[in-house]
Amino acid sequence: MTSPVFANVKIQGTYADELREEAQRRNLSQAALATEYVLEGMEARRQPNTAALASTERRIAATMLGLRGDIDSLTATVDISLALQDALIKLLLVYLPIPASDTLDGVSASAQERHEKLLRGVAMTGFEEGRPEALLRINALLNERLNVRS
16 A cells, blocks of 8 residues: 655635535535545546546545544534533532531432432423534534634
């Protein structure tokens, strides 16, 4: 197997606009789409009998590059979830007083009842399409922020 070739390519003008629009339409990164275009151009120079195999290889390579963005998005979602959980735990540990030993049983029963109510409430209203609504909203805001930067 040969070693990979890394190249920096600067695309300007109408080609850059077309690349941005196509990448957004196909939900690919600009780098993945540029790689696909380069491979298509190289395939056009090859003989037609190897075009089908090379076309498949090109699609696989572009898909792998596109998956990198999906993995980054998934990692960000997990990080958000852990950050929210950490904030909640800190809030509970810092602001809830330790109950007196003579009221511990009553407090424990009350806490379990409130916990059940919370779980039922989250199950009934806290999800949209199988995902927590808060995480979907945070993820959308992060995607907006990332799109502004790129």
